[in-house]
Amino acid sequence: MSKSFKAKNGFTLIPQDVSLIPSPSEGDIAVDLSGILNVYSSGVWVQKVGAPAYTQTATANSSSFNYGDFSTDSKAGIVPQFPWSSPVRLNMPTATAARNYKISWSANDEFLATTTTASPYLEIYQRSGTTFTKLANPAILPTGTTYGCSFSPNGEFLAVGHATTPFLTIYQRSGTTFTKLANPASLPPATILFMSWSPNGEFLLATHNANSPTIYLNIYQRSGTTFTKLANPSSVPDNLPYDSSWSPDGRFLAIVGNMTTRLLIYERSGTTFTKIADPSILPTGVGWGVSWSPDGEFLAVAHINSPFLTIYQRSGTTFTKLANPASLPTLNSYSCSWSPNGKFLAVSDGGGTLINVYERSGTTFTKLPDFTTPISNDNSFVRYFSFSNKGEFLAIATISSGSNTIYVYQTSSEIPEGSALSLPKITRAGV
Numbered sequence: 452m453s454k455s456f457k458a459k460n461g462f463t464l465i466p467q468d469v470s471l472i473p474s475p476s477e478g479d480i481a482v483d484l485s486g487i488l489n490v491y492s493s494g495v496w497v498q499k500v501g502a503p504a505y506t507q508t509a510t511a512n513s514s515s516f517n518y519g520d521f522s523t524d525s526k527a528g529i530v531p532q533f534p535w536s537s538p539v540r541l542n543m544p545t546a547t548a549a550r551n552y553k554i555s556w557s558a559n560d561e562f563l564a565t566t567t568t569a570s571p572y573l574e575i576y577q578r579s580g581t582t583f584t585k586l587a588n589p590a591i592l593p594t595g596t597t598y599g600c601s602f603s604p605n606g607e608f609l610a611v612g613h614a615t616t617p618f619l620t621i622y623q624r625s626g627t628t629f630t631k632l633a634n635p636a637s638l639p640p641a642t643i644l645f646m647s648w649s650p651n652g653e654f655l656l657a658t659h660n661a662n663s664p665t666i667y668l669n670i671y672q673r674s675g676t677t678f679t680k681l682a683n684p685s686s687v688p689d690n691l692p693y694d695s696s697w698s699p700d701g702r703f704l705a706i707v708g709n710m711t712t713r714l715l716i717y718e719r720s721g722t723t724f725t726k727i728a729d730p731s732i733l734p735t736g737v738g739w740g741v742s743w744s745p746d747g748e749f750l751a752v753a754h755i756n757s758p759f760l761t762i763y764q765r766s767g768t769t770f771t772k773l774a775n776p777a778s779l780p781t782l783n784s785y786s787c788s789w790s791p792n793g794k795f796l797a798v799s800d801g802g803g804t805l806i807n808v809y810e811r812s813g814t815t816f817t818k819l820p821d822f823t824t825p826i827s828n829d830n831s832f833v834r835y836f837s838f839s840n841k842g843e844f845l846a847i848a849t850i851s852s853g854s855n856t857i858y859v860y861q862t863s864s865e866i867p868e869g870s871a872l873s874l875p876k877i878t879r880a881g882v
Contacts, residue, residue: 538822538845538860544576544585551848551856552598553645553835557606560839562586562624563846564609565857566597573597573611574857577627581861591631593620599645603652608632608673610655612643619643619657619669623676637680639669647695649704654681654719656704658692667692668706672722686726688715694786696741696750703727703765707738707752714738714752718768730770734761740786740835745793749773749811753784753798760784760798764814778818780807786835790862791842795819799833806833806847822860838862 490497549569556563563576563583572593576583595615602609609622609629618639622629641661648655655671655678666687671678692708692715704717704724713734717724736756743750750763750770759780763770782801789796796809796816809816836847847858 537820538862540822541581541583541844541859541861543583543857543859549856550850551834552850553600554837554846554848554857555600555602555609556837556839556844556846557602557624558604558840559606560841560844562602562606563859564600564602564611565848566600566611566613567856568596572613573600575609575629583859586627586629589622589629589631591620599643599657601646601648601655603648603655604650605652608648608652610646610648610657612639612646612657612659614642618659621655621678632676632678635671635678635680637669640665644692645694647697649697649701649719650699651701654701656695656697656706658688658695658706658708660691670724681722681724684717684724684726686715693737693739694741696743698743698747699745700747703743703747705741705743705750707734707741707754709737713754714741716750716770727768730763730772732761732772736783740784740788740799742787742789742796744789744796745791749789749793751787751789751796751798753787755783759800760787762796762816773814773816776809776816776818778807786833788837788845790838791840795838795842797836797838797845799836801832806836 549567552566552568554563554565561578563578565574565576566572567574570592571588572595573589575586575589577586593611593613594617595613597611597613599612600609607624609624611620611622612618613620616638617634618641619635621632621635623632624630639657639659639661640663641659643657643659646655646657653673655673657669657671658667659665659669661667666683667690668683668688670681670684672681688706688708688710690709690711692706692710694708695704695706697704702719704719706715706717707713712729713736714730716727716729718727719725734752734754735758736754738752738754740753741750748765750765752761752763753759754761757779758775759782760776762773762776764773765771780798780800784799784801786799787796794811796811798807798809799805800807806822808819810819832850834848834850836845838845843862845860845862847860849856849858
């Protein structure tokens with residue numbers, strides 16, 4: 452008895468440390484960060500050193516691993532990556548007429564959560580194809596204006612940050628029901644601005660606007676449904692942080708904001724977060740958005756002040772600023788997001804286009820044509836956006852003076868076909 456899989460051209464797996472894959476089964480296979488094939492045998496992951504390594508080629512994307520949504524029966528596997536075509540704006544249900552600061556997709560792209568400045572303060576949509584249906588509100592709602600929300604990587608938890616006590620609300624999802632968990636023993640002391648999960652769902656970062664008794668951030672370690680606040684890092688932000696992003700392997704945590712350096716990068720070892728040396732060239736203004744490429748090689752920062760976008764290439768713990776793209780945002784930028792295959796980078800533009808999308812080739816970023824169905828002309832201000840985990844959709848949260856505050860674009864409806872890449876069969880030990 453054997454187990455095997457194959458990937459078609461255009462299918463990408465997100466790189467992860469295979470030891471972090473939850474609940475593996477006997478005979479499961481995965482490609483680790485070095486591109487070596489692994490098989491789960493007798494309770495441990497075993498490298499197949501003699502097997503070929505899988506890296507980027509002219510006909511196949513680099514192999515990596517995606518956890519999928521483990522809160523249901525789905526297993527980790529190959530996630531289709533969609534090519535870029537003229538994005539089509541979908542019809543969304545009427546949202547609460549209020550400002551929306553953050554959105555978050557569940558791991559399997561079935562759910563989309565958004566914050567809002569008016570009751571019910573949290574709206575959750577369920578997707579079926581290109582149809583989004585608003586779910587009934589959770590029995591216990593956030594207590595006030597919400598600024599941050601984030602699904603855990605397995606889709607089981609939804610963390611929401613808001614402006615009134617207890618400032619942090621965490622839900623556990625079962626199907627379409629979101630049940631509020633008991634509050635952590637140590638709560639944030641003030642309004643939560645943004646939050647993000649580590650890739651393995653063990654850590655939750657909540658940035659807030661208080662510098663006492665804790666310094667602008669709380670980092671929680673999760674065990675089951677219990678969230679325990681960790682000791683503060685020895686080096687902490689000296690002013691408001693506005694966004695954060697974990698590297699795909701969970702090794703680095705990047706934070707941007709109104710700090711002196713505009714960008715802080717921590718290296719994690721266990722539960723210890725150590726600030727690394729600043730890049731030699733820092734963003735020129737307050738950082739509002741930050742995003743890692745899926746392979747962990749690039750870090751993008753959206754900020755105010757020209758050039759409004761700064762992209763770094765990482766080598767070890769050294770971050771080197773790349774040359775600016777030939778076409779830059781024309782005004783302040785507040786958000787950035789990579790497509791899951793690392794080929795596209797979307798960046799907000801405070802000027803007329805509102806969103807710029809760049810196609811990456813090596814270290815060169817080329818701006819693509821503007822959307823053919825732009826955001827409605829209702830003085831929308833793009834605050835945050837995110838590609839869905841399969842790259843098929845781009846969801847946008849706006850601070851708008853009109854009736855439309857949430858937009859979803861279908862970036863493509865076709866999966867690219869190509870020559871199959873067949874991986875070796877792995878025979879289960881003892882079978």
